[in-house]
Amino acid sequence: MSDIRRLRLVPLWGLLIAVIAESCSIGLVGLSGWFIAGSAVAGATAYSTFSYLAPSGGVRGLALSRIATHYTSRVVLHSAALHRISAARLAFYDRTAEDSSTHGHWSGQALDRVMADADNEGMALIQATTPMTVTACLTAGGCLAVAIAGYPAVAVVVAVAAALCATLATVTARGRTDPGTTRATLRTELAAAVDAWPEMASLGATDQLRQRTWQLLAVYDNQQVRRAAATARALGATRAVSAITLVLTVLLADAHGADVTTLVFLALLVTGVAANAERLVAAAEARALARTAAERLSSTDCAATGSHPNAPFIRGTYDHRGLTVTGDRVPDAPTRQGRRIEVTVPAGRTLLVTGASGSGKTTLLEAVAAALHQTSGTRGQPTVTSVSADDHVFTGTVATNIRLADPRASDDEIEGLLAAMGLDRGGLTPGTNVGVGGRDLSGGEQRRLHLARALATRPDVLLVDEPTTGLDAGTAARVLAALRRRLPDAVLVLAMHEPPAPTAPPAPPWITVSLDAGRRNIACARK
Known part of the structure; x- marks a missing residue:
């Protein structure tokens, strides 16, 4: 197997291990809840023959598997993300080196933009692709398991809830603005203010310089507040969907005649799937930033390099x-x-x-x-x-x-x-x-x-x-x-x-x- 092919397979292995790790986490929660509920029911029942050996062994096995797979997935995925970041930077520099129109128009702000874009594109594997893949796999697997267990209505509710969470995350991400431009402008202004302060002080213009800096700080702060508020609203909505899904799960399972241990198991299973669905809000935002970064990195025009938009063609x-x-x-x-x-x-x-x-x-x-x-x-x-x-x-x-x-x-x-x-x-x-x-x-x-x-x-x-x-x-x-x-x-x-x-x-x-x-x-x- 060639090195290139091996490198391409690394993210796939990382995603697979991440799915297994999260499956172990949900399985651990569900089995532990079932075990505790089963023990409580058995303790309240005379002449119970409940055996704790097999469930306790399963809990230990899932706990150890969760630790090992979580650690392995992080190592593999971070290695793959680092490779992607390096490859994105080198590919961009190779393209711009061949484009003479960009020569002489580079700046520190442009280089910072390229570095940040490469980071966003590379880290999307961890921040966007992984949570989306894990959520999709666990939702499909959980719905299938619930349906096979004889509760198809619960499976439908879980699937609809996951789709609603994905839709909320997508809509929220589309309304986001890239904070990189405002942050870069603010950083440049602060650096210029520090250098210009002695001269402005000699001119008696420090108040004007301070006011100008505060205005840019206010713009950046307001942008951050709006982004945080949008994230809070989206998370609140997804958690409300999760709560409603949990209530419906309990009601539907009880109406179907499920016993106490089954109710606990189903409730914890649905809670685990819903918790992963909530991660789609941050994942969708990371995916949107990565898509914008990839578009800039794929181009060598002034928007990507930071060159002057009116640079003459000589x-x-x-x-x-x-x-x-x-x-x-x-x-x-x-x-x-x-x-x-x-x-x-x-x-x-x-x-x-x-x-x-x-x-x-x-x-x-x-x-x-x-x-x-x-x-x-x-x-x-x-x-x-x-x-x-x-x-x-x-x-x-x-x-x-x-x-x-x-x-x-x-x-x-x-x-x-x-x-x-x-x-x-x-x-x-x-x-x-x-x-x-x-x-x-x-x-x-x-x-x-x-x-x-x-x-x-x-x-x-x-x-x-x-x-x-x-x-x-x-x-x-x-x-x-x-x-x-x-x-x-x-x-x-x-x-x-x-x-x-x-x-x-x-x-x-x-x-x-x-x-x-x-x-x-x-x-x-x-x-």
Whole structure:
């Protein structure tokens, strides 16, 4: 038997063992009740010949079987669920890796969404499939046993009650909303509030920030309250159905002439089946969440990955002679008009993407990077490196940050990169600690470390969003000149609010794409 086939059979074995375990539980309750009732009746009857040996042995056997099968089913089902979670995550990442439209649009929130969806889909085996399967099997088996024992009316009542519980669970689950989106928004807002608190305090805007956070908390809390209320109503309704079923069972069995021990056995059997039917409420909700998660995981669109819904579709190619960016458009936004992009940048030249804040500079760079990353890094293909405006400095030393880009970089090579970025003038060496998240460095030093790390990849195309942030005019000019000097044959794509002065680096002459609002078509101007 192949490994794949064996893995597919594991959930089936787990479900079978779970059914046996729950059957042992109901059998234990029913037999124990019958045994106690039989003992009581025998004790009240003169000259009784009731034997307790066989029933007590059966109780012990069912108790031991229940413990063993419950433990085994949990081990098997959790193993199968873990495998499903891992397989779902890997399958999603494999599909998105092949889809270039998702490159450059990932975020922490998107990754969290994928992890949660994979968990929901995998755990549905335990939270949804198992209770549904157990309830169906026990209901069918219990009704069959009751009918064979001579109480068909009771069997019909039990079957109808189970169907009503299943219907209530399904209706309740359909009205649920996925709490993941609201929870992710709240988590993102709280993280942003913590980071922004010092700045808001200096502006005297902490009350507004607090009010905004409380509003999101209230939305999430109200959603949780509504979900809890719906669950409570559904559970109350199913328990009412169970109570009515129990009363009808006793009345019908008594009318059929059942003795006391039989009445007790039937009542406990029906109670056990009804208790499993009540679990359908939570199972139906888990199944609905798993179905939604599976739909998202089966797609690589923006709803699944969290990419920006207005991400432009840009075709970018690099053939070692130059970079060509064509069609289709930078999307419409409140601060800008949609427009076409058509530009060619020869190797060794620089493309400046300029425009005011909100004009689409970052959007364009992300789109170009996504298009180029589809083939970059493979044998014979160009190396493309992107530096975002909010790039990260990792805790550790300067050298460990540089070696993230080039693990083989020597201390001498790192010192050369630091000198090129002017960081050596501030006393930075390969062994300098940068602090947690780079907090021991100034904003300008962090920015230059970002650029030094990017240079270590020796890219054919380097895209930098706001390369001179935090730098004075003189340092900015030297940094831009160093980028071109270290990468003489590369294409540089730099997003800046305004182009440098005509006499400033980078040289040779650059190509400018202006994204200022109000211009419908993009014109390329050469300096």
